[in-house]
Amino acid sequence: MAIPIYHPAELPQRQAEKYPNKTILKYHDRTSKQWKHITWSKFATDVMNVAKALAEIGLEAGDRVGIYSQNMVKYLYAELGAFAMRGVVVPLYATSSPEQLRFIIEDAAVETLFVGEQFQYNNAYHVQKECKALKRIIIFDEHVVLNPDDRTSKFFSEFVRLGDSMPNETKAKVCTREAVPSDLALIIYTSGTSGRSKGVQIMHSNLMHQMQAHANAIPVYGPSETSISFLPLSHVFENTWTLFCLTTGTRIAILSDPKKILEALPQVRPTAMCNVPRFWEKVYQGVNEKIASSPRLLQGIYRRAIAVGRRYRLEYWNEGKRAPLLLSLQYAFYDKTIFNVLKRVLGLGRGKYFPTAGAPLSDEINIFLQSVNIPIIIGYGLSETTATVSFYPQRGFKIGSIGKVMSGLDVKIEPETNEILVKGKSITPGYYKLPEETAAAFTADGYFRTGDAGRMDEDGTLYFLERIKDLYKTANGKYIAPQMIEGMLTKNPFVDQVAVIGDRFKYVSALIYPNWELVRQAAVKRGFAQAATMSIEDMANDPEINRLMMAKVEAAQDTLAAFEKVKRITLLTEPFSMEKGELTETLKLKRRVINERYAEAIEKMYL
Numbered sequence: 001m002a003i004p005i006y007h008p009a010e011l012p013q014r015q016a017e018k019y020p021n022k023t024i025l026k027y028h029d030r031t032s033k034q035w036k037h038i039t040w041s042k043f044a045t046d047v048m049n050v051a052k053a054l055a056e057i058g059l060e061a062g063d064r065v066g067i068y069s070q071n072m073v074k075y076l077y078a079e080l081g082a083f084a085m086r087g088v089v090v091p092l093y094a095t096s097s098p099e100q101l102r103f104i105i106e107d108a109a110v111e112t113l114f115v116g117e118q119f120q121y122n123n124a125y126h127v128q129k130e131c132k133a134l135k136r137i138i139i140f141d142e143h144v145v146l147n148p149d150d151r152t153s154k155f156f157s158e159f160v161r162l163g164d165s166m167p168n169e170t171k172a173k174v175c176t177r178e179a180v181p182s183d184l185a186l187i188i189y190t191s192g193t194s195g196r197s198k199g200v201q202i203m204h205s206n207l208m209h210q211m212q213a214h215a216n217a218i219p220v221y222g223p224s225e226t227s228i229s230f231l232p233l234s235h236v237f238e239n240t241w242t243l244f245c246l247t248t249g250t251r252i253a254i255l256s257d258p259k260k261i262l263e264a265l266p267q268v269r270p271t272a273m274c275n276v277p278r279f280w281e282k283v284y285q286g287v288n289e290k291i292a293s294s295p296r297l298l299q300g301i302y303r304r305a306i307a308v309g310r311r312y313r314l315e316y317w318n319e320g321k322r323a324p325l326l327l328s329l330q331y332a333f334y335d336k337t338i339f340n341v342l343k344r345v346l347g348l349g350r351g352k353y354f355p356t357a358g359a360p361l362s363d364e365i366n367i368f369l370q371s372v373n374i375p376i377i378i379g380y381g382l383s384e385t386t387a388t389v390s391f392y393p394q395r396g397f398k399i400g401s402i403g404k405v406m407s408g409l410d411v412k413i414e415p416e417t418n419e420i421l422v423k424g425k426s427i428t429p430g431y432y433k434l435p436e437e438t439a440a441a442f443t444a445d446g447y448f449r450t451g452d453a454g455r456m457d458e459d460g461t462l463y464f465l466e467r468i469k470d471l472y473k474t475a476n477g478k479y480i481a482p483q484m485i486e487g488m489l490t491k492n493p494f495v496d497q498v499a500v501i502g503d504r505f506k507y508v509s510a511l512i513y514p515n516w517e518l519v520r521q522a523a524v525k526r527g528f529a530q531a532a533t534m535s536i537e538d539m540a541n542d543p544e545i546n547r548l549m550m551a552k553v554e555a556a557q558d559t560l561a562a563f564e565k566v567k568r569i570t571l572l573t574e575p576f577s578m579e580k581g582e583l584t585e586t587l588k589l590k591r592r593v594i595n596e597r598y599a600e601a602i603e604k605m606y607l
Contacts (some may be wrong), residue, residue: 009175022039023251025038025251027253035268047076047077050078051081051167054087064108065088067233074156085506102198107189114141115137161385186200202428206386210386215407218353225271276357278587280356281362281365308330309370310370366378380402384427385409388407390409401462409426418453419468420450447571451469452464475506501595512569546571
């Protein structure tokens with residue numbers, strides 16, 4: 001379906017001309033506890049108010065504007081308002097530490113910083129005293145308490161009033177008209193699983209190409225559809241998906257607190273939503289726990305329904321084949337009963353299209369979701385490729401793959417290392433102020449080096465194997481792919497999080513944060529009665545509990561080669577978290593940080 005692709009600088013105004021009274025945004029109001037609606041007309045007006053205020057403070061084309069906030073409606077006003085003034089947006093994760101904030105502000109020379117809530121304001125005010133570049137802080141949340149010595153920060157409502165004049169409106173409209181695809185749109189700093197963060201430059205031409213490519217490939221969009229935005233807008237995946245929704249007129253429900261996603265889904269009932277594997281892992285674990293706690297008769301019915309769904313959806317529907325009549329009738333019955341109830345409880349009953357990327361999703365969980373008719377679309381991409389490189393077609397996808405390559409992209413596999421190489425109109429021109437790193441990121445013939453190992457089959461389906469930097473060699477000379485092992489272990493509901501260890505060691509070990517409630521229940525069931533009252537710390541150190549968990553690990557890894565199997569484990573009492581610097585904002589393990597923080601525990605596993 002052909003749709004006009006507007007430059008993001010003019011997008012709000014052009015859409016408001018077509019759909020002035022249609023709802024484009026929803027947000028959960030903290031005071032009324034209700035979902036409030038925003039029309040295209042109001043959205044375009046508020047975006048222009050930001051642009052006029054930026055004109056008043058003297059923003060010029062190419063100046064950097066930082067946004068350090070949770071997902072909020074005002075976040076989009078600020079981003080699109082900066083685009084209207086031909087400014088460059090520098091998104092920062094709401095969880096970024098003062099050190100990360102300081103580095104990005106100094107590296108990108110950010111003069112104007114929008115912040116979300118108290119945590120972000122406190123960090124920004126502290127950093128501003130040390131960073132000469134940062135001239136002003138604008139605060140979205142009106143409940144933030146300002147530092148008594150703060151004389152420069154302004155609340156968002158106060159800031160937008162600065163631009164209330166005809167000269168500013170004229171300047172903003174002129175800038176919008178002069179915006180060109182070759183303008184720099186975003187500098188997205190990599191979350192950095194290792195080493196220094198780099199600023200990925202994304203041009204408006206990159207964004208516009210992706211909007212057109214997605215519109216050509218995705219059948220689910222438009223004013224009758226609703227997406228929910230809960231992954232950070234500071235990440236390229238959510239940011240470009242949100243821009244796609246704005247481009248296509250798809251309503252967006254903005255969720256500021258991602259921890260409330262399970263509460264929000266039944267309220268919003270989205271038809272589309274971009275997501276990460278961790279969410280689906282939790283859904284899968286929850287369903288399995290529900291099945292396991294059901295009477296034996298119901299367990300049999302659930303498993304029969306899933307088996308029927310798997311055969312119908314994957315062997316027939318996905319292959320474009322007509323299913324036998326009996327199978328079709330069985331599937332129709334289970335889809336209208338068991339599957340429908342499951343999806344309605346989760347808030348996914350209206351779901352049509354759920355793009356999922358950011359990390360590998362196990363085949364077992366993928367097959368389960370496809371079997372119960374939850375339409376997840378596995379994809380693959382990076383900041384440097386302006387998100388999507390490949391994703392599942394709606395039919396004809398292959399389990400275990402990362403889909404077909406997007407139109408307009410050329411992908412090949414480097415023969416010696418199996419590295420996935422990409423060339424096309426969505427590829428970054430390079431890293432901000434890092435010419436040597438930029439040169440190293442491209443081959444001599446202009447392909448971007450993704451750093452990921454993969455393969456492509458005879459019909460052009462792409463497969464992800466492993467992050468090349470994550471591969472390590474044991475002391476015995478065997479190469480280990482930790483993500484693959486971790487994916488197998490976390491399929492077990494007893495394993496909530498795991499970090500596989502083994503680089504230069506003689507065997508593989510693992511740091512595991514278990515589902516402690518399940519562990520407690522299982523231990524008591526096995527006759528270890530004292531587990532009912534033990535603290536988590538005591539359970540983590542108890543030999544009986546460790547034997548129970550090791551048995552779960554051994555069962556989960558039974559298909560691995562002997563040299564790949566985890567031989568020793570350490571049970572953790574606290575999960576890995578972003579706050580402690582152990583996870584990136586897309587929930588990937590920061591292996592260097594984990595190896596340093598748990599060095600003593602790791603050493604004990606090799607004594």
